[in-house]
Amino acid sequence: MTKSFSLRVGKFAGIDVFIHWTFWIIIGWIFLLHFRSGNGVEAGIRGIVFVLVLFLCVVLHEFGHALTARRYGIKTRDITLYPIGGVASLEGMPDKPAQELAVAAAGPLVNLVIALILGVFLAATGQFSESFTATLADESSAIPFVWGVFAANILLFVFNLLPAFPMDGGRILRAVLSFKLTKVRATQIAAGIGQSLAILFVFLGFFFNFWLVFIGLFVYLGAGREAAFEKTKSLLSGLTVRDAIMHNFTALSPEDELGRAVDALLDSQEIHFLICEAEEPVGVLSRDEIIRGLSEVGRAAPIASFMNREVTIVTPDTGLEEVLLKIGTRKQQLAVVRDGPSILGLIDGENIQERILVNEALKNRGTRGTQQS
Numbered sequence: 444m445t446k447s448f449s450l451r452v453g454k455f456a457g458i459d460v461f462i463h464w465t466f467w468i469i470i471g472w473i474f475l476l477h478f479r480s481g482n483g484v485e486a487g488i489r490g491i492v493f494v495l496v497l498f499l500c501v502v503l504h505e506f507g508h509a510l511t512a513r514r515y516g517i518k519t520r521d522i523t524l525y526p527i528g529g530v531a532s533l534e535g536m537p538d539k540p541a542q543e544l545a546v547a548a549a550g551p552l553v554n555l556v557i558a559l560i561l562g563v564f565l566a567a568t569g570q571f572s573e574s575f576t577a578t579l580a581d582e583s584s585a586i587p588f589v590w591g592v593f594a595a596n597i598l599l600f601v602f603n604l605l606p607a608f609p610m611d612g613g614r615i616l617r618a619v620l621s622f623k624l625t626k627v628r629a630t631q632i633a634a635g636i637g638q639s640l641a642i643l644f645v646f647l648g649f650f651f652n653f654w655l656v657f658i659g660l661f662v663y664l665g666a667g668r669e670a671a672f673e674k675t676k677s678l679l680s681g682l683t684v685r686d687a688i689m690h691n692f693t694a695l696s697p698e699d700e701l702g703r704a705v706d707a708l709l710d711s712q713e714i715h716f717l718i719c720e721a722e723e724p725v726g727v728l729s730r731d732e733i734i735r736g737l738s739e740v741g742r743a744a745p746i747a748s749f750m751n752r753e754v755t756i757v758t759p760d761t762g763l764e765e766v767l768l769k770i771g772t773r774k775q776q777l778a779v780v781r782d783g784p785s786i787l788g789l790i791d792g793e794n795i796q797e798r799i800l801v802n803e804a805l806k807n808r809g810t811r812g813t814q815q816s
Contacts, residue, residue: 449523458509459521460502469526470494493588497595498524500557504599505531507553508611511546512537527657535768536614540621547614554600561593607644608637609665630673637666678799679763687763687798688780688788694719695728695746702742704733715777715791718750724779724786726750756781763795 449461473494474487502522508531509519520532537543565571565587574590604612613633620629644659693707694717704716708730718726728750736749755769755778770778770792780787 456506456510458506458519461521461523463523463525465526466498466524489588493591496592498529500554500592500596500599501529503557504550504553504603505529507549508533508546511549515542515546517546527654527661538626540618543621544615544618547611547618550611551600551603554596554603558593558596558600561589561596565589565593605640606633606636607640607662607666608633609669610637610662613637613662613666625677627673627677630670634666634670638663641666675767675799676764678802679767679795682763682798682802683759684757684761684763684766684778684780684790685759687794688759688790689794690788692717692789694786696720697725697745697747697750699746700742701733701736701740701744701746701749704728704746705737705742708733714793715789717777717779717786717789718746719786722786724754724756726752727754727777729777754779757790758782759787763798766790767792767795 448464450464452460452462454460470491473490476490501524505522509522512519512531512533515537517537518534520534522529522531533546537546562571565574570587570590574587603610604615606612606616608614608617608630613636616636617626617629617633620632624632641659641661641663644655644662648655648657648659693711693713695704695707697718697720707713707716714730716728717724718728726747728746732749732751736744736746740748755766757766757769757778757780759780759782766778777789777791780790
């Protein structure tokens with residue numbers, strides 16, 4: 444598995460770990476910060492080592508989420524490190540509040556365990572009280588490396604418990620609220636609190652630490668997305684692929700020229716095309732891929748050179764919520780509907796949204812009819 448602009452550092456417990464290119468910004472910034480303070484190259488290298496150890500703790504934090512989610516049958520696509528922290532790309536969150544609570548709490552608990560282990564070591568070696576005193580006196584040169592990692596994990600534990608949805612504390616809040624409220628209502632409340640805290644982060648960031656501005660923006664946008672997604676999931680409850688399938692579609696061959704795909708694009712409302720070989724789906728071609736192929740090669744280029752070879756297969760009885768998750772997590776917009784060997788049709792995100800609009804219109808009409816009667 445690869446990700447654009449990210450360096451894959453390995454696979455652990457079956458989960459790919461990536462470092463996003465922006466992560467190296469903080470590495471360079473830390474080195475320059477120490478170097479320009481007059482402490483020289485050696486201090487800059489120590490600062491980099493500290494950041495790398497700290498982000499190792501962040502990776503362990505994310506594995507806490509991932510491995511706990513695995514217990515409930517939820518897979519993790521990958522873990523990616525960014526300057527503001529790590530992100531474990533889970534394929535979903537448990538629907539049961541107790542399970543979501545466990546997954547959300549697992550990450551901060553990893554940091555707490557790391558801090559406890561380091562705290563015991565510092566106490567056993569007689570460094571705890573001295574390090575604490577040096578910290579209060581702001582004598583950075585007298586603070587041991589281990590104490591810095593200990594304090595950072597305490598900070599990570601506390602910061603991640605802030606109820607700023609979609610951060611861990613916000614997810615814990617939603618899980619607790621979900622014991623009494625619907626998932627949608629619990630998400631709306633948690634998202635509202637999260638966005639309020641995000642605005643506070645941005646405001647404080649301009650005065651104290653500019654990283655809070657980035658964290659605030661991440662929290663604000665993330666809370667809005669999660670609230671909208673949860674509402675969409677609730678609207679799709681009980682609906683299956685059978686309710687939104689496209690029976691009429693154009694099938695192309697990998698050997699066809701892009702020109703044929705262009706003609707099909709201009710002659711219909713379709714923007715995604717199924718690529719078949721011997722009546723078997725072997726890929727998907729989107730409008731964006733067609734345009735890219737035209738600009739790079741021209742109409743004579745074979746479709747096989749530009750199609751996406753990942754194909755999502757669903758059945759007529761697959762829930763629309765599950766389909767939306769599948770095509771979203773795989774960065775696709777199209778799924779193939781099969782019943783045994785037969786291809787019954789296609790389904791994409793636009794179809795699902797149209798199904799939602801139709802259902803909402805029917806629901807509103809039913810509500811008005813009840814009020815009139």
